[in-house]
Amino acid sequence: MTTEHTAEHWLGRSVKRKEDDRFLQGKGNYVDDINLPGMLHMSILRSPVAHARINSIDTSAAAALPGVVAVVTGELLAQHNLAWMPTLSGDTQAVLATDKVRMQGQEVACVIAEDPYIAHDALELIEVDYDPLPVVVTPQQSLEPGAPVIRDDKEDKQDNRIYHWEAGDPEATERAFAQADRVVEYETFYPRCHPAPMETCGCVADVNPVTGKATIYMTSQAPHAHRTVFALVAGLPEHQIQIISPDIGGGFGNKVPVYPGYVVATAASLLLGRPVKWIEDRTGNLISTGFARDFYMKGQLALREDGKMLGLRVNMLSDQGYAYADAQPSKLKAGLFHIVTGSYDIPAAHVVTDGAYTNKAPGGVAYRCSFRVTEASYFIERLVQTAAYELGVDPVELRRRNFIQPEQFPYTSATGFVYDSGNYEAALDKALEMLGYEDLKAEQERARQEGKLIGIGLATFTEVVGAGPSKDYDILGLKMFDSAELRVHPTGKAILKIGVQTQGQGHETTFAQIVANELGIPPSDILVQHGDTDNTPYGLGTYASRSTPTAGAATAVVSRKLRDKARELAAHLLEVAPEDLEWVGDRFQVRGAPDRQTTIQEAAFAAYTNHPQGMEAGLEGVTYYDPPNMTYPFGAYAVAVEVDRGTGQWKVKRMVAVDDCGVRINPMIVEGQIMGGLTEGFAMAAMELITFDELGNCIGSNFSDYLIPTSWETPKFELGETVTPSPHHPIGAKGVGESATVGSPAAFVNAVVDALAHAGVRELEMPMGPDKVWKALAEAGLAE
Ligand code: MCN
Ligand code: CUN
Numbered sequence: 001m002t003t004e005h006t007a008e009h010w011l012g013r014s015v016k017r018k019e020d021d022r023f024l025q026g027k028g029n030y031v032d033d034i035n036l037p038g039m040l041h042m043s044i045l046r047s048p049v050a051h052a053r054i055n056s057i058d059t060s061a062a063a064a065l066p067g068v069v070a071v072v073t074g075e076l077l078a079q080h081n082l083a084w085m086p087t088l089s090g091d092t093q094a095v096l097a098t099d100k101v102r103m104q105g106q107e108v109a110c111v112i113a114e115d116p117y118i119a120h121d122a123l124e125l126i127e128v129d130y131d132p133l134p135v136v137v138t139p140q141q142s143l144e145p146g147a148p149v150i151r152d153d154k155e156d157k158q159d160n161r162i163y164h165w166e167a168g169d170p171e172a173t174e175r176a177f178a179q180a181d182r183v184v185e186y187e188t189f190y191p192r193c194h195p196a197p198m199e200t201c202g203c204v205a206d207v208n209p210v211t212g213k214a215t216i217y218m219t220s221q222a223p224h225a226h227r228t229v230f231a232l233v234a235g236l237p238e239h240q241i242q243i244i245s246p247d248i249g250g251g252f253g254n255k256v257p258v259y260p261g262y263v264v265a266t267a268a269s270l271l272l273g274r275p276v277k278w279i280e281d282r283t284g285n286l287i288s289t290g291f292a293r294d295f296y297m298k299g300q301l302a303l304r305e306d307g308k309m310l311g312l313r314v315n316m317l318s319d320q321g322y323a324y325a326d327a328q329p330s331k332l333k334a335g336l337f338h339i340v341t342g343s344y345d346i347p348a349a350h351v352v353t354d355g356a357y358t359n360k361a362p363g364g365v366a367y368r369c370s371f372r373v374t375e376a377s378y379f380i381e382r383l384v385q386t387a388a389y390e391l392g393v394d395p396v397e398l399r400r401r402n403f404i405q406p407e408q409f410p411y412t413s414a415t416g417f418v419y420d421s422g423n424y425e426a427a428l429d430k431a432l433e434m435l436g437y438e439d440l441k442a443e444q445e446r447a448r449q450e451g452k453l454i455g456i457g458l459a460t461f462t463e464v465v466g467a468g469p470s471k472d473y474d475i476l477g478l479k480m481f482d483s484a485e486l487r488v489h490p491t492g493k494a495i496l497k498i499g500v501q502t503q504g505q506g507h508e509t510t511f512a513q514i515v516a517n518e519l520g521i522p523p524s525d526i527l528v529q530h531g532d533t534d535n536t537p538y539g540l541g542t543y544a545s546r547s548t549p550t551a552g553a554a555t556a557v558v559s560r561k562l563r564d565k566a567r568e569l570a571a572h573l574l575e576v577a578p579e580d581l582e583w584v585g586d587r588f589q590v591r592g593a594p595d596r597q598t599t600i601q602e603a604a605f606a607a608y609t610n611h612p613q614g615m616e617a618g619l620e621g622v623t624y625y626d627p628p629n630m631t632y633p634f635g636a637y638a639v640a641v642e643v644d645r646g647t648g649q650w651k652v653k654r655m656v657a658v659d660d661c662g663v664r665i666n667p668m669i670v671e672g673q674i675m676g677g678l679t680e681g682f683a684m685a686a687m688e689l690i691t692f693d694e695l696g697n698c699i700g701s702n703f704s705d706y707l708i709p710t711s712w713e714t715p716k717f718e719l720g721e722t723v724t725p726s727p728h729h730p731i732g733a734k735g736v737g738e739s740a741t742v743g744s745p746a747a748f749v750n751a752v753v754d755a756l757a758h759a760g761v762r763e764l765e766m767p768m769g770p771d772k773v774w775k776a777l778a779e780a781g782l783a784e
Contacts, residue, residue, distance in 0.1 A: 007585025050696020222541025466549025499539015520586020
């Protein structure tokens, strides 16, 4: 009798998240859950002023408070050559201030005490004598001649410019503009915002006084890279440093940089011989850690009369704060901002970028961004809408006339990106159909006659994620490959160890699904381990939606290696040649005699109990995957809003998001990623803002000033999908973790601007609070 066997499919299946059992039952293990015997607690004193010379720091009263074990200052660190540390973009940042403070909230001193409350109380007893200096809060001010030089700690630094970097072809772009019938200009500012994860940053540093081994439990999106940086900063041998990222309560990019708190806690543990815990407070998190955006952008689009785009010029000025600390590929000074041509076939482009120091927090890239794609995507999608108004064509039509066409892939953009695959029109069609675009336009017209304002906004964005190919991508010289190690044990249960680190993205489930898809071992039999540098292979970590494109690919490749070995084992067991076997998803069958079969579990057992002579025992392997290209997910988002002419408030009537991230491993998790990302995109468009007064006081240092949406404010999202597989990824998947945050802000802004556009309004700066919208209404004569 022949057995008809069909293996279960594990891709495209909404397997429930394995990690949720422990999260839902309160059994997560976050850094603050870690308590070690003899552990001390650290608290950080931060500068109240944005720019000042430090005349003196008196720690005597704090040190005398009962329960205080030590007070650490920059001067003490300087004795160990630890007062400054390198940033991920090769600049330097103070660990604790010595000469000057250069931003409000800068780390000035740390108290180590027997309990966290004593540590906190002792901060008030530290006397710091500051001599205020002129403050610079915008990059425009900072680049003016005569502006105070912020980084005068560097001997050769005479001004505040950090970098000047260009991409594209200036001559070709000039020629394109010379041929243009129309030139449309657009200028905007993408304000500073903050990822604000639920869990702030923190660590427990445990340097063993006997062995010298440093075990650091840390909120880290990139434990391996952080270990290497620690080895370089502290001069500790790398094998004596173990970084463990336990469960992480959201990262969103905030936990990519190295922060002073980690370094001081580790130094303190080394000096005191006891474990030291540091848990950042909310204000510390908002005021001093990885912010996002703060990009001033201006550009021109050259068009033919029929709407064909010919050329694009963009100038960008970036506010980096007092240290250039963007976690981004070394070569690319403004990250991937030069993908600013977006989804459009623009033959020529020239992008000029500059970065400047200001008296503000460093951090740069964070917040669901893939290295500045967010700003680029926002800019081009807003510019295209502006061009549509200027040309008097429907924004849908202008997009259609300029999309890169499916047959043009792989498509090389004017700034050198090689887009792997796409079908932009299909995604747009789907979004318009879901939205009922034509009907909505008619409704908008009717509403206008009744004195009501409805706006429709689109964004048809392209992302670039999965950094990255080692020829172009490295951070501090570390190439951006990623890794997977897979062991299948005798009973056919497996353990997968990966170099990336989940912060809520569900890797324990989706990575098990990738193995299951290749080997037929059910995900429930596969343990996914990550976030422990001693027990996982080297990798650059989770950010820039790179986990699936890099470590996900490594996981598929290593699984296939094991399957090849399993084939040999099955052939041995069935006494046939390996070529005579057919893989059917979870077992090998003899071609022509399918009831003769060996399951993957049987092959695994044989690997330890009955392997052929001459073959190595065991069923395990490791792969380091160097991606041949980035992946280019994309989407079409459509938003309809209603704007209240009396108050300037706007409400989302509909929000349709069609995403294409290639093959979806777990549709439920992908949709969760998109919902979360859309919420954050909405948040930036509507309310999230870190700003500063002229003295450099941070406004947005707590949750009553820094507004994040709750479920009450968050609109309903309607999701759709198209599937255009990545041709170079082993399972055709593209990253998706950031798409919705990258793509959606422009759609929201386009919608609100569209409601006012007939009265000449072209620009509203984010966040579009009712005050701003009301002012625009009033200026356009629309307010009532
Ligand atoms: N996935 C899938 N099919 C695809 C693509 C992805 O099933 N075609 C799944 C993945 O396997 C993974 C998740 O979706 O479980 C996200 O995958 P990916 O796009 O590879 O992104 P990363 O895992 O690298 O996550 C990083 C990304 C970034 S950079 C930020 S910022 C962000 C984001 O993820 N931070 C998050 N989403 C977050 N979600 C939560 N809950 N918490 C954060 O801190
Ligand atoms: Cu830039 S935020 Mo995510 O890449 O960690």
